[in-house]
Amino acid sequence: MKSLCACLLLVTALALSEGKSLAASSHVSPSSAKAAGFQGIWLGTQGTPWTDPRYRSTDWSPNPAKMFTPWGAAESQRLRNGPDTPGDCEPYGPGTMMSGWSAFPTLIAQAGDLLLVTIEVTMVPRMIHMDRATHPKDVDPTWEGDSVSHWEGDTLVIDTVGVNGLARPLNGYLAPAVTPNPGDFTPRLPISDQMHMVERLRLVNPDYLEDQQTITDPKTYAGSFSRTTYWNRRPDLAYDEFFCSDRAQNDSAKH
Amino acid sequence: MQRSSWHSPRGVVIAAAALMIAQVALAHHSFVMFDRTRQLSRRATVKELEWTNPHCWLHVWIADDRGGVREWRLEAGPPGMLTRTGWSSHLVKPGEPVTVTFYPMKDGSAAGDIIKVVLPDGRVMGPGGAPGPPPAKSAHN
Numbered sequence: 306m307k308s309l310c311a312c313l314l315l316v317t318a319l320a321l322s323e324g325k326s327l328a329a330s331s332h333v334s335p336s337s338a339k340a341a342g343f344q345g346i347w348l349g350t351q352g353t354p355w356t357d358p359r360y361r362s363t364d365w366s367p368n369p370a371k372m373f374t375p376w377g378a379a380e381s382q383r384l385r386n387g388p389d390t391p392g393d394c395e396p397y398g399p400g401t402m403m404s405g406w407s408a409f410p411t412l413i414a415q416a417g418d419l420l421l422v423t424i425e426v427t428m429v430p431r432m433i434h435m436d437r438a439t440h441p442k443d444v445d446p447t448w449e450g451d452s453v454s455h456w457e458g459d460t461l462v463i464d465t466v467g468v469n470g471l472a473r474p475l476n477g478y479l480a481p482a483v484t485p486n487p488g489d490f491t492p493r494l495p496i497s498d499q500m501h502m503v504e505r506l507r508l509v510n511p512d513y514l515e516d517q518q519t520i521t522d523p524k525t526y527a528g529s530f531s532r533t534t535y536w537n538r539r540p541d542l543a544y545d546e547f548f549c550s551d552r553a554q555n556d557s558a559k560h
Numbered sequence: 561m562q563r564s565s566w567h568s569p570r571g572v573v574i575a576a577a578a579l580m581i582a583q584v585a586l587a588h589h590s591f592v593m594f595d596r597t598r599q600l601s602r603r604a605t606v607k608e609l610e611w612t613n614p615h616c617w618l619h620v621w622i623a624d625d626r627g628g629v630r631e632w633r634l635e636a637g638p639p640g641m642l643t644r645t646g647w648s649s650h651l652v653k654p655g656e657p658v659t660v661t662f663y664p665m666k667d668g669s670a671a672g673d674i675i676k677v678v679l680p681d682g683r684v685m686g687p688g689g690a691p692g693p694p695p696a697k698s699a700h701n
Contacts, residue, residue, distance in 0.1 A: 348691060352690065353690075353693075355693040355694075394614070407690045407691070408641070408689070408690045409640065409641070409690075410640075410691070425640050426638065426640075537694075539691070539694055541694050541695055542644065542691055543640070543643060543644065544640075545638075545639060545640035545643055546640075547613055547614070547638060547639075547640060548613050549613060549614045
């Protein structure tokens with residue numbers, strides 16, 4: 306019930322934030338009805354040895370860290386050097402949200418022709434429009450950008466542009482200076498406001514969701530790179546509320 | 561809804577591994593202030609469980625070496641993570657004795673990063689982590 310309430314509140318809030326009435330957004334075109342199977346609570350398969358090994362997420366390929374532009378290299382280094390950059394509560398961008406992490410549940414809900422995707426630990430959901438396949442001429446930058454889509458069979462092909470470039474890097478924002486694992490010198494993978502992500506989202510079976518992602522970001526990377534991530538359907542999990550700033554933003558700074 | 565998976569060795573290993581992944585990628589602030597080369601284990605008395613986002617804090621009283629007591633602030637995961645690993649906001653109550661194990665602060669201040677908390681009934685609680693496997697009836701392995 307708690308999850309259902311959270312879902313309904315989310316749908317309501319997002320529909321209103323889109324400037325639509327719920328009545329308007331409750332319209333479901335015949336093609337959007339195919340998204341019903343995406344709905345539910347999911348858990349990424351990363352670090353879940355009990356899940357089907359056929360559905361384990363892959364790393365980005367080719368390695369984005371080998372393709373930095375000068376700006377990308379400098380930005381990656383800036384993030385590595387922390388501390389706490391760009392900040393504590395920045396939302397995840399669309400690429401980061403679709404990483405298939407298992408630490409927190411992912412919630413997918415449908416409001417008419419709008420598909421809503423969010424992971425418990427971030428406060429800004431993705432809104433994927435299923436009633437248009439092209440972006441507005443001038444997209445205002447946002448944390449999650451403008452996501453449009455079309456169907457190819459049972460696969461929802463999602464195209465995202467218009468991010469503000471301020472969200473956490475694709476592999477989280479934590480630099481070695483701030484990670485609990487002192488040996489983590491993994492290069493940060495920033496994204497800029499020029500990021501363009503194309504995804505192919507589909508149910509491989511009722512219990513597993515697959516998302517093939519390809520990113521180009523000419524400001525940050527000299528070439529495109531791709532990966533495939535998976536989630537396991539988990540109706541047994543509670544999806545709790547999360548508001549990053551309930552406490553002071555950097556609670557440890559109070560020491 | 562899923563609750564504790566900490567009470568089996570498998571659950572502890574899975575949750576610890578998943579938490580490490582989660583902390584690397586998802587933590588909301590720097591962990592650099594914690595000395596992860598040292599672990600302290602102390603008998604303590606609960607003052608308060610601060611059940612709040614982005615991370616919960618367990619406030620305890622710990623005896624110092626001068627015959628007094630000192631308040632320590634010990635950090636755990638977000639409420640959602642704790643809930644899915646057996647915690648609730650009412651799990652511990654003020655005045656209850658617990659044994660806390662944590663990474664202390666590098667600067668010596670009275671705070672730390674929780675590794676585990678042993679409750680009065682012997683249950684061992686972790687700092688929060690990723691969910692464990694689904695219930696057996698819907699397991700896929």
